[in-house]
Amino acid sequence: MQVVATAGHVDHGKSALVRALTGMEPDRLEEERRRGLTIELGFAWTALPSGKRVAFVDVPGHERFVTTMLAGVGPVPAVMMVVAADEGWMPQSEEHLAALDALGVRSGLLVISRADLADPTPALRQARARLEGTGLRGVETVAVSSVTGEGLPELTAALDRLTSRLPVPAPDAPVRLWVDRAFTVKGSGTVVTGTLPAGTISVGDELVLTPEGRRVRVRALESLKEPVETVRGVARVAVNLRGVDHDRVRRGMALVGPDQWTMTTCVDVRIGSAEASGRLPRQMILHIGSAAVPVRLRPLGPDTARLTLNARIPLHVGDRALLRDPGRRSVAGVRVLDVQPPPLVRRGAGARRARELAAWPDRPGGELLLRRHGVLRERELTIMGCAPPSGAIRIEPDWLADPDHWERLRRRLAEEVARQAAEQPLAPGITLEAARLRLGLPSRRLVAELVRPPLRLDGGRVHGPRTGPPPQVVEAVRRLRAEVAAAPFRAPDAGRLAELGLTGRTLAAAVAAGAVLRLDEGVVLPAGADEQAARVLAELPQPFTVAQAKQALGTSRRVAIPLLEHLDRRGLTERDGDHRRVRAR
Numbered sequence: 332m333q334v335v336a337t338a339g340h341v342d343h344g345k346s347a348l349v350r351a352l353t354g355m356e357p358d359r360l361e362e363e364r365r366r367g368l369t370i371e372l373g374f375a376w377t378a379l380p381s382g383k384r385v386a387f388v389d390v391p392g393h394e395r396f397v398t399t400m401l402a403g404v405g406p407v408p409a410v411m412m413v414v415a416a417d418e419g420w421m422p423q424s425e426e427h428l429a430a431l432d433a434l435g436v437r438s439g440l441l442v443i444s445r446a447d448l449a450d451p452t453p454a455l456r457q458a459r460a461r462l463e464g465t466g467l468r469g470v471e472t473v474a475v476s477s478v479t480g481e482g483l484p485e486l487t488a489a490l491d492r493l494t495s496r497l498p499v500p501a502p503d504a505p506v507r508l509w510v511d512r513a514f515t516v517k518g519s520g521t522v523v524t525g526t527l528p529a530g531t532i533s534v535g536d537e538l539v540l541t542p543e544g545r546r547v548r549v550r551a552l553e554s555l556k557e558p559v560e561t562v563r564g565v566a567r568v569a570v571n572l573r574g575v576d577h578d579r580v581r582r583g584m585a586l587v588g589p590d591q592w593t594m595t596t597c598v599d600v601r602i603g604s605a606e607a608s609g610r611l612p613r614q615m616i617l618h619i620g621s622a623a624v625p626v627r628l629r630p631l632g633p634d635t636a637r638l639t640l641n642a643r644i645p646l647h648v649g650d651r652a653l654l655r656d657p658g659r660r661s662v663a664g665v666r667v668l669d670v671q672p673p674p675l676v677r678r679g680a681g682a683r684r685a686r687e688l689a690a691w692p693d694r695p696g697g698e699l700l701l702r703r704h705g706v707l708r709e710r711e712l713t714i715m716g717c718a719p720p721s722g723a724i725r726i727e728p729d730w731l732a733d734p735d736h737w738e739r740l741r742r743r744l745a746e747e748v749a750r751q752a753a754e755q756p757l758a759p760g761i762t763l764e765a766a767r768l769r770l771g772l773p774s775r776r777l778v779a780e781l782v783r784p785p786l787r788l789d790g791g792r793v794h795g796p797r798t799g800p801p802p803q804v805v806e807a808v809r810r811l812r813a814e815v816a817a818a819p820f821r822a823p824d825a826g827r828l829a830e831l832g833l834t835g836r837t838l839a840a841a842v843a844a845g846a847v848l849r850l851d852e853g854v855v856l857p858a859g860a861d862e863q864a865a866r867v868l869a870e871l872p873q874p875f876t877v878a879q880a881k882q883a884l885g886t887s888r889r890v891a892i893p894l895l896e897h898l899d900r901r902g903l904t905e906r907d908g909d910h911r912r913v914r915a916r
C-alpha cells in the first residue's frame with residue numbers, strides 16, 4: 332500500500348477528486364457536506380490498475396485549517412497537488428506547496444482539476460513554474476474533471492507509476508504512528524488511526540503512547556477497514572488499544588515502539604530557510620507528523636538553532652519537521668541534528684555549539700553523535716536513531732566510547748591521580764567514585780576500565796605509579812635517625828616524636844614505606860633497629876633476661892619490652908619463661 336495526501340487551495344476539487352478516484356466520501360462530517368468544505372482530514376482508498384492499493388489523506392484547503400492540513404501530510408510520503416483550471420494558483424496553493432517543500436516531500440503529482448470549467452493549460456503552466464523551485468519540480472501532471480471523468484484514467488495510471496517509484500521502507504524500522512484520530516468503538520474501546528510510514532505493528536504488540544509514556548497493548552488492527560494481524564508501513568492503520576481511554580488520546584500524540592525513540596523537549600536543528608535563524612521569530616510552532624508543538628527558538632549559527640519544545644515528542648536525529656509562524660504564515664523546514672543536545676550555560680557555549688553544528692551534515696551519524704557525547708550506552712545511540720559506529724570502543728555491558736575521547740579520559744585520569752598524589756602525598760590514590768565525578772562519567776565501571784599501567788586499582792582506589800615515600804616523610808625519618816644516632820634504641824617519647832614531625836599521617840606513611848618500626852603506641856625506631864638489636868643481644872651470655880637486654884641495649888623498659896616482643900614475633904629471639912635467647916641464623 333501507499334498513502335498519498337492531497338494539497339491545494341480551498342474549493343479546488345481535492346475532495347471531489349478523491350471521491351471520483353475511490354467512490355468513497357472523504358468529507359464525513361455533516362457540517363462539511365452542508366458547507367461544501369473540508370474541515371477534518373478525510374480518508375479513502377482504492378485499487379489501482381496494477382492491483383496496488385493506494386490510500387488518500389484528503390486535507391482541507393481553507394486557510395483556517397492549515398494545522399489540520401499539516402497533520403495530514405506530515406507522515407505521508409507523496410502528495411497530489413491540486414490546482415483548479417478555472418482559478419489557477421491561489422494563496423493556499425502557495426502555502427501548501429511551501430509546507431510540502433519544507434517537509435522535504437519530493438514525490439507527487441500535479442493535478443489540474445475542474446478541467447471541464449476552463450482550459451487547463453494556463454493553470455498548468457503557472458503551477459509548473461511554481462513547483463520549479465521546490466522538491467516537487469518536474470512531477471508528472473494530469474488534467475482531470477471529476478464531473479465528466481475526463482483525465483481520470485490518465486490520473487490512475489500516473490498514480491500507479493508514482494506509487495511504484497516510492498521507496499518501500501524497511502519492515503523492521505522503528506515504529507512511530509502519529510495519531511490523527513482517536514475514537515471509541517462500542518464493544519472494542521479506544522481506536523486510534525494514523526499513517527504508518529515505516530516498520531511493522533502486529534496484534535499483541537506493546538507500544539508506548541507519547542507523550543505520557545504509558546504502555547499500551549495492540550488488541551486489534553485494521554487497515555483500510557479490514558481486520559489484519561500485522562501491518563507494515565507505508566499503510567493507513569487503525570489500532571484498537573487495550574489500557575487507555577479514548578479521551579486521553581488526541582491528534583499529535585504518537586504510538587511508538589518501546590526503546591526506539593528519544594522523548595525530548597530540546598533539539599538542535601538545521602533550518603532550511605532563506606532567512607538567517609537570527610531573523611526568525613522566537614516563538615514558533617513545530618509541526619512533525621500530526622503534532623503541532625509551540626517552541627522557543629534560540630539562534631545558534633546562521634542556519635542552526637536550538638528549539639525548546641513545550642511538549643515531549645519522540646524524535647530521531649535526521650527527522651524532518653516544519654517550523655511555522657502562524658502570524659506571518661511563513662514556514663521553514665528543519666532537520667533535527669541532535670535530540671539530546673548539551674546545555675548551553677557557560678559564556679560562549681552557544682557560539683561554540685554553533686561552530687560545531689556548522690560542520691555537521693543534515694543527517695549526522697552515530698560516529699558524530701558519539702564524538703559529541705564521548706561515552707554513551709548503545710541503547711541511547713539507538714533511540715537517537717543512530718547505528719553504533721564501527722570504530723567505537725566497547726565496554727561491557729553496553730557502553731560505547733569515542734576512541735579519541737577515551738584516550739583523553741585516560742590522560743585526565745592519570746592527571747587527576749598525579750594531582751591527588753601531589754596535594755595529599757600521604758593519602759595517594761583516588762576512589763573510583765571521586766574519579767568518576769571528576770571525569771564526568773556515568774559509571775564507576777568505566778573508570779575501572781580506564782585504569783591501565785602504570786596506574787593501578789587497589790582497594791577500590793586508583794593509584795599512580797609506585798614511588799618512594801614523599802619528601803616530608805623522608806625528612807622526618809632522617810631527623811629520627813639523627814636523634815638516635817648516639818643511642819640507637821632510646822626511642823624518643825611522644826612529645827619528642829611530635830617535634831620530629833613523626834605523627835599521624837606522616838608516621839603512617841613512614842611505616843607503610845617501611846622506613847620506621849612502630850613497636851608500640853609512641854615507640855618508634857628507624858627501620859633496621861630490630862636487626863641491630865638482635866646483633867647486640869647475641870653478644871650476651873644466652874639466655875638473658877629483660878633487665879640484661881635493657882642494659883645491653885642502653886634503653887628503658889618502655890622500649891625494651893615491645894622491642895623484645897617484636898623480635899620474638901619476627902623469630903629473631905625465642906622466649907622461654909623469663910628468659911630469651913637469640914636464635915641461631
Ligand SMILES: Nc1nc2c(ncn2[C@@H]2O[C@H](COP(=O)(O)OP(=O)(O)OP(=O)(O)O)[C@@H](O)[C@H]2O)c(=O)[nH]1
Binds near residue numbers: 339344368445448475
Ligand atoms: N465542474 C466541476 N466542478 C468541480 C470539479 N471538482 C470539484 N468541483 C466542485 O468544486 C467545489 C469544491 O470541490 P471540493 O472537492 O469540495 O473542493 P476541495 O478542494 O475539497 O475544497 P476544500 O476541501 O474545502 O479545500 C464543489 O462544488 C465541487 O462540486 C470538477 O472537476 N468540475
Ligand SMILES: [Mg+2]
Binds near residue numbers: 347368369389
Ligand atoms: Mg475538500
